[in-house]
Amino acid sequence: MQSSGSRLRRPSARTVLILYLSCSACTSWRPDTLTPQAVVQSHPLSLRVTYTDSSSVVIKSPQLQGDTIVGPDSKMTKVRVPLDSVLLTETRHGDAGKSLLAVLGVAAAAFAVAAVAFVISCNQTNCMNMHR
Numbered sequence: 001m002q003s004s005g006s007r008l009r010r011p012s013a014r015t016v017l018i019l020y021l022s023c024s025a026c027t028s029w030r031p032d033t034l035t036p037q038a039v040v041q042s043h044p045l046s047l048r049v050t051y052t053d054s055s056s057v058v059i060k061s062p063q064l065q066g067d068t069i070v071g072p073d074s075k076m077t078k079v080r081v082p083l084d085s086v087l088l089t090e091t092r093h094g095d096a097g098k099s100l101l102a103v104l105g106v107a108a109a110a111f112a113v114a115a116v117a118f119v120i121s122c123n124q125t126n127c128m129n130m131h132r
Contacts, residue, residue: 029090036086040064047071049081050088057081 029048032039039047040062047062049069059071059079069081121127 032089044091048090
């Protein structure tokens with residue numbers, strides 16, 4: 001039997017969701033300096049391919065099959081992109097600065113909500129009324 005002091009507290013689903021949304025949104029597409037073949041061989045989770053006609057598609061878990069990049073798009077439709085029609089490839093990269101600002105923003109908002117709740121509660125119960 002574990003004592004209550006030795007148990008680790010599990011984070012609530014709301015806390016996990018807020019942190020996930022705060023941090024997952026702090027990414028951006030960045031152009032790759034490597035060849036499209038080398039980028040695909042580095043196994044990115046997703047790859048944005050810009051065609052020579054300037055249209056683009058995002059491919060999830062791209063793979064190289066001969067001279068073609070293949071994988072599902074956001075609608076899970078299989079996409080085939082010949083390497084000779086690729087103008088640019090981009091991969092997602094995290095941004096530590098944006099992530100830090102998002103976490104601080106969420107913490108500041110939580111503090112503000114708690115402070116407002118405290119003030120409302122005190123106004124209703126006169127907890128800050130000091131008699132001398």
